[in-house]
Amino acid sequence: MAAPRKPFEPPTQEQADFLQRTIEQYGKATYNFALRLTQNEADARDLTQEAYIRVYRAWRSFQPGTSFLSWIYRIVTNLHRDELRRRKGRYQEEIPEDNAPQAFGGSRPLAVEPIDEYVESQMSEPVSKALAALSPDQRQVVVLADIEELSYQEIAEIAGCSIGTVRSRLHRARHQLRKLIEKYSASTK
């Protein structure tokens, strides 16, 4: 039996203004979050676009006074996860957390385009490579904890898991980052 249809609500100026404001204030942060998650521009663009379309549709469910960024990051995370599932044949989605880390290049990116040559050449290469080598769930928790500097509680809400899971993922990620950075630092000497 189909779910009852919500009555159609014609879009309002308020809705469009909300979208415009949030694009202006948070569009860049959202795009960069998507870029760090996916490690390639094409997927980041798609994710950002799709997330904002969801924001537009669900604008009434945003609670003023709460963190818009947490809300849209949750949307981006869910969309990313859905996309990974859809591409399961080409990409191994869930790496069991006690497995060895994916070597760089072993975890195939969602699209052909690797991270921009410019970023690689200019940035701390071992750290950049190490982050790219993590599994998607580990990379996500590192991005949210270390780059976005969110609390475990906020990360749990965004990632849709328990604080305990956030904690253990981050611990393992940090452990693997340490080993990967050592490895990539040694290979550049």
Added chain:
Amino acid sequence: MTNDDASREHPDLGTLVDYLHRELPPGSDAALLAHLESCRPCAVVYEEQARIGEALRMQARAGERELPQGVVASIWSAVEREGSVQESWWERLTAAFRPVVAVPLLVALAIAFFYFGVPAMHGGTAVARTVDAGYLLDDHAALSSTVPFSESAAVPASLEQDHPGGNQQWVADAGAAGGAATH
């Protein structure tokens, strides 16, 4: 926990990571600090983790990108397809149209803004990561408009779908353009 107990109980990596992220309960927090002050090997591991965090943040900051205009345009196109607020915009546009003898004034303002406003706005050169190819297409069209029957002369690029919106801010080199002889 006594100081002796603290120095014997070396924290594991997970605990140090939690401490780094200020996620330890207040009591454990203080005890760990005391331990780190007296245990050099643990302090070394902690500092290493702190440096990894710093490097991640630095790399993220340096690699930060602007939101591509194409993404913004796609969002609005998708929104329009869902039925956006054309009616009130149209009403506003028609209500706003007035015969205004303002074109020369606007040109003067625009030129003044360009020469004085743009450098002030940008405060010197900024480093870009990517240049939308739409800019190159626009610039090619603009220069080609001098060619008779050029395709680009027909319709302004600003009306094309997915136009980047002329948001690429740039300053022509007046020295090179002005100094060279014309034919």
Added chain:
Amino acid sequence: MQAPSHVSYVGEMQTMRIGDQHGEVAIYRVEHRAPDMTRKWYLAPEALYGDSTISRGSVSFAVDVKRNRVVVSENGALDDPDVLAGNFDLLVKNYRAVFGPNETFDGHPVRVITLINKYTGETAMRVHVDAQNDLVLERERFASNGSVVEETRFEHIRYSNDIPPAVFAMPAKMDVVQGDARTKPSSDVNAIANTAGFAARTPPYLPEGFVPVAGYVVEINGVRTIHLLYSDGIRTVSLFEDKGPNSVDLQRYHPTAAAVGPDAAQSAEQGSTRLLVWTAAGVHYSLVGDLTQPELEKIADSLGE
């Protein structure tokens, strides 16, 4: 499609551009007022899109309804009558004009002129010109195999000296925002290349009939970039070069992989305009123009010699 100084008109124009991968069609409404050459374009129907562009001479005002703003741009290239006249000489030099048969369009007698490339013998373009006022009513551009790559024509046109000034009025209550402001280009392309600040190159190979036409040095987000235009009077190709950290983002145009000598490249198209982008020896190159892919690659390869 040039903006004549002696005839005012209102019309509906359709453009169609056909690339190798996809094509695009758009319909515009145009109102043009002589002699000050004020022009207004909008995507038709206006009620659906709402945007329009009003131009006079080298200044244009793009009305962006979505963002409630007017973007003011200036194209200095349109200010220089010498460049325009010189390019017409180039067309006459490289193309042979064949006249007829005469036709009528919307009740107006029309001269049909076919332009044939003197070097290849291929028909490059056909224009339908109003016999009474020289307004170009239709223009078709052809690929070397004779297929149409671009067609721009008026669907309807009405000559009128009664276009109300209000049509060209700037909308009030909109933010005025600075867009691109291009100064007048220089015709001394080699001098431009020499002022780039890095070892800029000009292409040793160009298709027959092509000469350097104009160029300038610009700063795109702080990076010094040269833009050189080459043309044979009808077809044009631009070469952009810079040595900064920018990379060109072609994602919106669905690029495909290509190669220029040993260097990886990307190619894409928008309608019948092609782009080829690559980096060699630390210099970023972009070729943009209405040439075929093999022709662009040949120019690109010659830059590596």
